[in-house]
Every structure is written in structure tokens, then in C-alpha cells.
Amino acid sequence: MTDIYLDNNATTKVDPAVVDVMIPYFLEQYGNPSSIHKFADGVARGLKQARQQVQALIGAEHDSEIIFTSCGTESNSTAILSAIKAQPDKKEIITTTVEHPAILTLCEYLEKEGYTIHRLPVDKAGRLKLDAYQRLLSDQVAIVSVMWANNETGTIFPVAEMAEMANAAGVMFHTDAVQAVGKIPMMVQDTKIDMLSLSGHKLHAPKGIGVLYLRRGTRYRPLLRGGHQERGRRAGTENSASIVGLGKACELAQNFIEYENTQVKAMRDRLEQGITEQIGHCFVTGDLYNRLPNTTDIAFEYIEGESILMLLNKAGIAASSGSACTSGSLEPSHVMRAMDIPYTAAHGTIRFSFSRYNTMAEVEKVIEVMPGIVATLRKLSPYWSGDGPVANPEQAFAPTYA
């Protein structure tokens, strides 16, 4: 069997149909979209179509609400910096403890600049408490930024409801929907969401292309100035091939959205069931009843994630981990810590994320090899003895220095 790719929340394979529509924009229609000659005369049409394809997937009211950017991170930075530049008197930002670093690192930076950052905590299942959120909303808040779905656990946040609450308080609302777009149906025109970020490479378009949805009428200040592109809201020559590719990818995602929520979900559920039935001392993290259909994050207690990944990789299976070691940091994933998952489990979390390219046969292969991998590593673990964890693991092994 060829290698199995279950790391689709990290990035995805570009759909061959997407590559096909892109090629002419490299080799024939390579003119600058702003130029007046035949090398460029089809480009504007291509961009317009792509804008409409993105608009359709997220359910925006107007295609002019779609601004093409270079990636999800640029969209996120643009949204937050625009909100604070447009409202210089408002010095507070509300976000969550489990956002992507694209939001959290920017907020830490703004904190140093004098902004007050409110980070909403989550419970053990990764859920937010909306009454705490309600109390923080005030005329001092420049923007609320809450992810639509969490990249590690797939947990979905009630962004539509939270946007209503922000809107009622006169506060702008942004959502990082990078993981959610194309996996769950959405209709932003029916919500009070002001800004939304999405990223091409999470939905089978290439890397290096993203979108900021900007609701018509939302006060806005560009991040990049210097040209009329994107109606002056994002200067810089258009990445025409990738924009056209993203448009096609959005069209495909819309066609597959039911498949995603039935067939892809079935594979995810089978994997979860197969693993948790066979292996003791492991559990699924996040909100099991309100998750993306393609994501499962399983904590294997008393062993470490990078070791699991290396053995999976040897078996031809690609996944990812929330352990400290995979990132070179000293702490396990901030998402696991926010959910209060104990260290002995947080370091052993493995995320399997599916796409429409996966098959049930691949799922069975993972279910077949996983018990052996876990047993091998537990044999080496100081917290494990024979068939189970040692009694009182935290006391039985308490190494020097914290």
C-alpha cells in the first residue's frame, strides 16, 4: 500500500483539477491583470470567476466582499490590525486561549504595545463559556476574533451566535475559519460576522493564497498599500494562477461538502472506534458532539507524540502531534493545556485529519498498526509496567527538576 496521508489539517494535496485550471495562467495568460493586451485580457475574467466561486462557498452577499491575500495568516493580521487602526480609541481585544498562533502571537505583540487582550478559556472538552464572553463585550473592545473550528481537536465554536452578541454590543467580529471552510456548510450573509479568514492550501488549492472576507460597510484599513488591486484594499500584483486555482478548489469543496460530512466522517469515526476499542489508556480530546467531520485528536497516555509519529512514519502513515518536541518548544500544545489535559497525556496526542482522498482501507491499516506502536513505546516508558500504568504514576516516577 502507498503512503497514507492523514495530516490534512496541516495542509492538503492540490486537486489535479485545480492544477489544470492554473497551468494556462503560467504559460499563456501570464500578463499582469492590469495590462491592456492579449496576454492579460482573460485574467480579469478568471479572477472574477474565482471571486464568485469563493463567494458561493462561504455564502457572501457580494463578490466584492472577497479580498485575495497571500495566506490565512495575512488575512488574520489584516483583520485585527485594520480593526485597531480604524478605531484607535478602543484598546481591548477579545479572543480565545486556543486560537492559532497567527492570532495569539499577534495579540501578544499588541499586548506589549498597550492593548488589553481578553483570552476566553475553554472547559475540558474545549468549549467556550458564553456568559463570560458577554460580560467582556463593551465599547472599549476594538474586535473579537474567534476561530470557527479548532485546528487540533476540530471543535466548532458558536461563531454565528458570538457574532450576534458582538454586533449587539457594537463590536466588530472576525473569525479565523481556515479549518472550517469547505468542511462544514456556511452562509456568512445570514450572520453578523464582519470578517473571515480562509486559506487555500487547507482545501486542495495551492499554498500561498488566502482570502479575507470583508462584509460591505465594515470599517477597514489596508495592511498593504501601494496599488489599486483588490479595490485598493490589498495592494500587490494578483497571484492570478493561485487565485483561479482557489476558485476551482472552492467549487469542488462545495460539490463535496455532503461527502465530507458523510463518507469522510464515517472514516474518521471508524478510526476513532477502532483505536479506542483496541488500545487502553487513550481518549479522544475536544467536543465529541460538535466537531469537524474530518478531525480526531487522540491522547495516548504515558508515551510521547514525536516517538509515535516516527514509528507511524516508518509504517508509511503521516499524522501530527501536540507534543512539545515536534515543535521544539518546551510546553505541549497550548490547546491541550487550555483543556487541562494532564502532561502525561498532552505530550502523547496524535491528530489524524482526513480528506476526500482517503479510503476506508487506509483507515483499517492504521487501526492494524497503532496498537503495536503504542505497546512498543509503553514498554520503554517509566510510567508503564507490564499491561498497565504503574500504580500512582505521578508519584512512582517523579524526576528531579521541573
Added chain:
Amino acid sequence: MWDYSDKVKEHFFNPKNAGAVVDANATGEVGSISCGDALRLTLKVDDDSEVILEAGFQTFGCGSAIASSSVLTEIIKGMTLDEALKVTNQDIADQLEGLPPEKMHCSVMGREALQAAIANYRGEEWKDDHEEGALICKCFAIDAVMIEEMVWANKLRTVEDVTNFTKAGGGCAACHEDIEAILEKVLAEKGEKFDPGAAPVKKPAETIAAVKGPLTNLQRIKKIEEVLESLRPSLMADGGDVELVEVIGNTAYVNMTGACNGCQMAAMTIAGIQQRLMEVMGEFIKVVPASEMAKLVNIEVA
């Protein structure tokens, strides 16, 4: 994914001496469960000869932690305790054909487990002598705690100071923003304000008088020796050393020895030595590894 050597992979996929030693009479437990790396080392030591007869490890950790544990047990089996105490983390890393800078702490953990186990055998109390912080400088593997301590101890004020005292930030320079953040924090604790344009703090080596006027070859050699002598302590702190082999014109040929020998950072260290020499000598000095001397000299002769 990390760029692990084949040796690391070999020890990870087929670890040696995994599990606890039965009838062990020495145990060392070190690491940090919050960081995700912890190791228990068990030894069976012959009471008369103090030779390590058996060694076993149990590790909660990543690929390089398991590989470091495995190779450590292989290194120390058959050694006496005194010999084993001389094993450095560099020895462990060398046996593994190198570790990525972010993973060097795995080899440190191995050495500490060994020290802890020997202390346990001898009925002594083992104390960890360092606290580990987030890795700041990836070029030279310097962490935040180390930088903070040096800023406190030496009243450092600028990024340049930090680079002069710790090497942190002396490579790709990508960590300069993080170093500034540490300076801001520590200086704020001291009631001072970070000023990027502050005058540099003098290193002890600066006390060597700068040269005035032209030098004879003998004077030049003596001066170069003096500068190398002043740099020696910081090289030795990393387990390395430098030896002056020959001076021809403005070129100084040196041998990098100890841990510096074959170190990926040797080229950068040589560049640092050259910079320091030029500052003191007030003339252009080229520092070249002695291994390149033969061919260069031959060319000159020819």
C-alpha cells in the same frame, strides 16, 4: 520533521538496554514531565571494582530522547563509575553523529541521569545545576534562562552585549527580537529602560591593549597568542580549545581541538576569533584552519 542522523534513527527504532535492570543498585531519575522528556536510568554496579555491569533505561520522550538514553547505556557499560562521570553530553551527541540544536538537551538529560544514578549509588544527593528555558538562539543553542542570567550577572544592556557574552544572536540574527524582549524584561526588573543604542559593556578580554603602529612578525605572533589566551575560557566552557600553529604574513593558522573539532559551528567560531584579532591588532588578520595550511604553503612555494 527533524533532520535526525541515521545513528539516532538506529537507536530509536532498535533501542539497546530498554527497561529496568533487575537487582539494580543505582537509579537516576531526571527530566521534566511538563517538557515531555523524562528518563529513569538503572545500573548494576559491581561493589568491589565499581564497574557498571548492566545499564537500563526507561524514557518518556521523543525520538532523540530515546536514542540518547539508548546510546548512553551502551557507552557506560563496562566503565568504572569514575570513568562514567567523565562522559559528557557531547560524547552522547557525538556517538549519535550529532543532534539538532533543539534536541541537544536530550543528551544533557542523559548525562544528568548518569550523574544522578552515581550519586544515588554513593549515597550522595544530586542537585541539578541548571534550569532550562525556551531555546532562543538556534545557531548556538542558547536558552532564555542562560541569557537572563548573563544579563543579570554582567549588567548587559544591548543585543551586542548578549552576543559578546553568550554567543546568542551571533549567527543568523533571527533571534534579535527575542533577545531584545529579554533585555526589556530584565532591565525593567532592575528599574532601567532598554536602550538599543547604549554603549557596549566591556568584556574582560577588552583589557588587552589595542596595538598601535606596525608589528614585527614576532610581536604579531605574541599578540595573537595573547588574544587566543583571552578567548580560551569561553571555548573551554563549550568543551573545546584552539591552538596557534603558524603565522604567515597576515594569516594565522589554527587547530580547533576538543569539542570544537568537527563542530558545525567551527567556521563561525573561527570567524569570531578573526573578528576579535582584527579589533585588537588594528589590521586585517585572516584565520584559517591549519588543515588548509599545507596546500596553501605549497602553492606559495610553487
